[in-house]
Amino acid sequence: MEKRKNIWIWGSGLACGLMACLCVWLVxxxxxxxxxxxxxxxxxxxxxxxxxxPLPDSMTFCxxxxxxxxxxxxxxxxxxxxxxxxxxxxxxxCLKRSARWFPVMDKILKEEGAPADLKYLCVAESxxxxxISPAKAVGFWQFLEGTAKNYGLTVxxxxxxxxxxxxxxxxxxxxxxGGKSRLGTWSxxxxxxxxGEGGVKKNLTNQSSNQYWDTYFNPxxxxxxxRILAYKLLFENPAAYGVRLNESDKYQPIECEDIIVDSxxxxxxxxxxxxxxxxxxLKVWNPWVRGSKLTVPAGKSYxxxxxxxxx
Numbered sequence: 688m689e690k691r692k693n694i695w696i697w698g699s700g701l702a703c704g705l706m707a708c709l710c711v712w713l714v715x716x717x718x719x720x721x722x723x724x725x726x727x728x729x730x731x732x733x734x735x736x737x738x739x740x741p742l743p744d745s746m747t748f749c750x751x752x753x754x755x756x757x758x759x760x761x762x763x764x765x766x767x768x769x770x771x772x773x774x775x776x777x778x779x780x781c782l783k784r785s786a787r788w789f790p791v792m793d794k795i796l797k798e799e800g801a802p803a804d805l806k807y808l809c810v811a812e813s814x815x816x817x818x819i820s821p822a823k824a825v826g827f828w829q830f831l832e833g834t835a836k837n838y839g840l841t842v843x844x845x846x847x848x849x850x851x852x853x854x855x856x857x858x859x860x861x862x863x864x865g866g867k868s869r870l871g872t873w874s875x876x877x878x879x880x881x882x883g884e885g886g887v888k889k890n891l892t893n894q895s896s897n898q899y900w901d902t903y904f905n906p907x908x909x910x911x912x913x914r915i916l917a918y919k920l921l922f923e924n925p926a927a928y929g930v931r932l933n934e935s936d937k938y939q940p941i942e943c944e945d946i947i948v949d950s951x952x953x954x955x956x957x958x959x960x961x962x963x964x965x966x967x968x969l970k971v972w973n974p975w976v977r978g979s980k981l982t983v984p985a986g987k988s989y990x991x992x993x994x995x996x997x998x
Contacts, residue, residue, distance in 0.1 A: 739765075740772045740928050748916055749802035749873035754900050767910060767917040772928050777814055779932070781918070782925060784815040786937035788827075792856050799860035807918040808877055809859070811911070817850050817974050825849040828859040838862055845978035846989075854975075874899035874912050881911040942995040943972060949988040952981040964993045 742765055746753050755761050771778050792806040809815065812829040824831050826849035832842050838858040840848040848854045859880075866876030866884060870891075878899050879887045886908075896902040899912055921928050952958050955976065959966050969976060972992040983989065 738929070740768045742768065743920065746916065746920070748877075748912070748919070749804045751873055753916060757900065760900050763910070763913045764916055767913040768920060768928075771914070771917050771921060778921070779930075781810055781814050782922065782930065782932055783937045785810075785922060786934070787940050788815050788852065790940060791852060795853060795856045796860060799857060799864070801860040801864055802873060804873075804915075804919060805860070805863055805877075807915045807922065808863075808880065809856075810918045810922070811914045826855050827852050828855045830855065830858065834862070845981055846975050847977050848975050850974040850977075871897060872899065877912050877915060878904065878908050882908045941972070943992040944995050946991040946993055947988055948981065948991055949983060951983045955979060955981070962991075962993065968994055 742755070742761060745755060753760065753764075755764070789806055792809065793803055796803055796805060809827050812818075813827050815827060817826050818829065819825050820829060822831065825835075825847065828849070830838075830840065830849045832849075835842050835849050835855075835858065838861050840851075840854060840858050842849060863873075863876050863880060866879045867873050869884065870876055870879060870887060875887055875891075875898075882905065890902055890904060891897060894902055903909070921930070925932060946962055955969060956966060959969055969991070972994060976991075981989065
């Protein structure tokens, strides 16, 4: 009996020892795998973050060839593409906003006979937002007040149509088409959008040049067109630059009803109550409304956008 007891105790001890060894092996093995996975994860992270964005062998802007065989052109584009690929939050928001605003711009660009690529200039200007620059340029297309008025936009205490995406897009088309006709190329017209036609012409004359790509400009204008090109590459093939964005993540167009205003609005708060809309809706979807009232001259009218009721 004593012998059986000793055998049982010995067997139990052996089993416990084996179980302890197994537990130790599992802990060590899992820790090793966890460490390996963590190392792999860190490796993938750094590879993704530090990867150089791919450049195409060739590309066009508004139908014009971009001379990427020129090292200075290629490196200038690489600089801007690298910059926008790694300013993550701004670039991601631009991509999200594009689903709402590109259809609006594409329609107007087509109607105005302007190339679709010009919408990327708007991205470079304002990140598709009603921004205000230190120089007081305003809106998606960043018009200064004087230029805006010259191209048919109304700017006063009550309204500022630089904040109206549709009207500002049409004004930008006129500006850029005029620049192209006078300067000869869309790339120079884009450069003039940044520094003005007078500055571009002076640089071309002094340097006996007729192309953006081989003209020496100030640093801002020298980078400007390349930034537009970089946005074009990213927006046309976001997956190639590591963007993970579902269609449902984008800001979709909002269906709106048009309210035609052909008489003076004495008070916008009362107007909103009468038209079954919130004051917030008025300001969000009609940011060009700046004052507390709207004076409407005889024979003139304005269109107020009201978000359609959800069914």
